[in-house]
Amino acid sequence: MTPTSMLSHDTLRWGLHAACPADWRQHIARCGGGYFHSSRGLLASSPPGEPVFLELWDGPNLAGVATGVRHGGPARGGERHIYFPTFPAFVSRKTSEAALAALVGRLRRDGIGEIVLDSFDAQMVPGALLQPTELRRRREYAIDLDGSLEYLLSQLAPRHRRQVERGDAAGWRFRPLRRDELQAPRPEVKPVTLCGMRRGESFAARLHNVPSLAGSVLHESSGAAVFGAFDGDRLLAASLVGWANLRAYCLSGGCVPAGDECPESIWLHWRILAALRDAGFHRYNLGGTPPAAVSPAHPANGMHRFKMGFAPRVVECCSVRWTLDHEFARIRHQTRWPDGAYA
Numbered sequence: 001m002t003p004t005s006m007l008s009h010d011t012l013r014w015g016l017h018a019a020c021p022a023d024w025r026q027h028i029a030r031c032g033g034g035y036f037h038s039s040r041g042l043l044a045s046s047p048p049g050e051p052v053f054l055e056l057w058d059g060p061n062l063a064g065v066a067t068g069v070r071h072g073g074p075a076r077g078g079e080r081h082i083y084f085p086t087f088p089a090f091v092s093r094k095t096s097e098a099a100l101a102a103l104v105g106r107l108r109r110d111g112i113g114e115i116v117l118d119s120f121d122a123q124m125v126p127g128a129l130l131q132p133t134e135l136r137r138r139r140e141y142a143i144d145l146d147g148s149l150e151y152l153l154s155q156l157a158p159r160h161r162r163q164v165e166r167g168d169a170a171g172w173r174f175r176p177l178r179r180d181e182l183q184a185p186r187p188e189v190k191p192v193t194l195c196g197m198r199r200g201e202s203f204a205a206r207l208h209n210v211p212s213l214a215g216s217v218l219h220e221s222s223g224a225a226v227f228g229a230f231d232g233d234r235l236l237a238a239s240l241v242g243w244a245n246l247r248a249y250c251l252s253g254g255c256v257p258a259g260d261e262c263p264e265s266i267w268l269h270w271r272i273l274a275a276l277r278d279a280g281f282h283r284y285n286l287g288g289t290p291p292a293a294v295s296p297a298h299p300a301n302g303m304h305r306f307k308m309g310f311a312p313r314v315v316e317c318c319s320v321r322w323t324l325d326h327e328f329a330r331i332r333h334q335t336r337w338p339d340g341a342y343a
Contacts, residue, residue, distance in 0.1 A: 167267030
């Protein structure tokens with residue numbers, strides 16, 4: 001076998017499947033993938049379209065995985081757009097640049113006119129050699145869960161620790177919402193953007209895209225659930241969390257109208273990360289913000305401060321777009337791009 005560090009564009013081969021392969025979960029684990037590489041994560045995060053599952057092979061050896069959705073319509077020349085919610089996951093990052101080049105080449109040969117690689121829970125930043133048509137930067141807030149709960153609590157900002165203590169003293173309860181509770185989303189839950197995946201989208205609007213909501217439990221290899229904080233029977237805050245391969249991602253959240261900063265959400269996310277740690281998870285990603293959110297004048301600054309209160313690692317990410325057909329570039333500027341497909 002050719003050493004990984006010596007792999008070239010020509011030695012890598014992408015295989016494409018319209019249906020999820022039976023051994024996909026093992027592939028995700030082998031390549032270090034996460035929720036957005038799972039079939040559930042793809043459904044929850046992508047625009048409507050035709051799902052595709054891609055395997056990267058170096059001879060007989062699996063080298064990477066990717067998931068995406070082909071979409072479009074007659075006005076755009078058919079399903080010649082493809083959207084990936086995250087970058088491919090690779091067994092070795094040493095192959096990543098050549099593998100991305102091979103992916104673009106494969107999709108070009110398949111007649112794809114435009115490729116978008118979004119960066120949810122992404123583990124890499126593409127190099128300059130690939131020269132994307134457009135690049136957008138964002139950042140995510142990842143909490144590593146390998147330390148003790150006492151250590152994690154000690155790292156919280158003082159205000160966050162006070163809210164955790166307040167909720168504990170008040171006897172708030174933490175549990176996943178049942179399926180019947182999700183059939184009619186509670187009107188008193190105010191949509192917020194603390195953990196929103198797509199700008200302006202409500203908490204309730206996320207639910208129909210996520211299968212097996214309350215039926216999923218954390219010991220499953222992948223899934224999604226809505227976790228809630230309760231004062232007695234009164235719902236205080238809720239958050240939709242997806243996971244795979246012992247990595248979890250906050251997809252969206254909401255709280256009762258108790259102030260713009262939603263202190264109940266602090267307690268809820270503390271209990272979520274504690275439950276994840278107890279289940280053996282390694283990371284809880286609170287989602288992202290634009291880089292400008294660090295400015296007090298930016299509309300997302302409150303989101304930034306909320307997430308920084310959990311002492312996360314700030315991960316620099318970027319989303320990229322490649323236009324492979326210049327006619328598609330013209331059409332794209334004349335038609336509306338799907339909402340949230342390139343956040």
